[in-house]
Amino acid sequence: MGLVSQAFTETDLALLQGYVAIGHNRYSTTGSSRPVNAQPIVAKSDALTIAIAHNGNIVNAKPLRDELQQRGYHFHTTSDSEVIANMILASPGQTWQEKIEYAMPRLQGAYSLAILTRDKLVAVRDPLGVRPLCLGAIDSGWCVASESCALDHIGARFIREIEPGEILIIDGNGVQSFRKETDKRALCIFEYIYFARPDSVIAGKLLYPAREAMGRILSEEYPVDADLVMGVPDSATAAGIGYSHASGIPYCEGLLKNRYVGRTFIEPEQRIRELGVQLKFNPLSRVIDGKRLVVVDDSIVRGTTTPRVVNLLRKAGAKEVHLRICAPPIRYPCFFGVDMATRWELIAARKTIPEIREHLGADSLGYLSLDGLIRAVGLPREIFCLACFTGEYPIPVQMEMDKLALEALPGEDFVVADH
Ligand code: SF4
Helix, strand or coil, rough: CCCCHHHCHHHHCCCCCCCCCCCCCCCCCCCCCHHCCCCEEEEECCEEEEEEEEEEEEHHHHHHHHHHHHHCCCCCCCHHHHHHHHHHHHHHCCHHHHHHHHHHCCCCCCCCEEEECCCEEEEEEECCCCCCCCCECCCCEEEEEEEEEEECCCCCEEEEEECCCCCEECCCCCEEEECCCCCCEEEECCHHHHCCCCHHHHHCCCCCHHHHHHHHHHHHHHCCCCCCEEEECCCCHHHHHHHHHHHHHCCCCCCECCCCCCCCCCCCCCCHHHHHHHHHHEEEHHHHCCCCCEECCCCCCCCCHHHHHCCCCCCCCCEEEEECCCCCCCCCCCCCCCCCCCCHHCHHCCCCCCHEEEHHHHHHHCCCCHHHHHHHHHCHHHEEHHHHHHHCCCCCCCCHHHHHHHHHHCCCCCCCCCC
């Protein structure tokens, strides 16, 4: 548990031997954030052993787990990733390709996988392609990673993205690809807004210009008379620059980020999140004192971080704070691997936009429209999952329906799209 540099020493890594390896760096998917759920997860059957690293979330983990337990499979974690691993082991077939092809239609939801067998690296992306996954080449070897920026850091060459529904089997014979065509996609649009790094490429689009365009379109949708524009670092920096270019209002770095503090909204507890915000930013009062600021941020989830940012800026002397957000209001929870919040915790599920503005303490508030967001990314609307904005989930989220009903607001029903 913890940051990579806390969890592993150089000595730990130097002891590793072999020619194929996987690693995982993420908070846990379904199942609590406990050391036992840390990945990669190792799963065994009588004859086979695999390790699996999973990005995403499957929505039918519970019934699959029950079924596997009845068939004698044992679980050591509460994670949906172990369900995926055991589903693959339990599937009929003589080869990994056959086993995975059999398991895939039964796994509902989001899964980008790196699987380690005794002698192979296997990469799998779910048929909806919710989370990214890409292939790179380094020296005489191969590597896969969620984001292409990871390849750049290790000096690997980006080869291509792994397609939705594709299985890549990599061994001494090179890379073999197996894929059944899928007609429907549900790429998470939030990767473009926040999760992925701006130097990554997803669906052929470099994220940095997409984020700049979000800022540009925000300035068209919500112009304001102001002295300076700033982006909340780092995820909204590009959008802040885009807003500045389009509006002609000068850009400034009004907040400095403490690089030793992690992202705030994935911290498990409210208390830690609140402390994290204080530790995270330092306002540059000499720059912002007496100024009317446009502050561009990536998104508002619970609405706990933003009022603190507004407050910091006001204390540092900002005369006005006009918030511009690179995403529409988030009104529905995510069931595909983003542990953002329950429905009740989402501020836009409970409050109107004027109420949110008041809660945040901003002088004005503008959310990027859904059309504006899609225009900024520059890809067809049909390829995206937009469920946290629209409530139209790309697959039925049956497992969660009881929870959803409990969380539904008075007079509201959830829409579960069946397309
Ligand atoms: S619900 Fe939102 S965060 Fe979750 S996969 Fe869909 S677009 Fe991404």
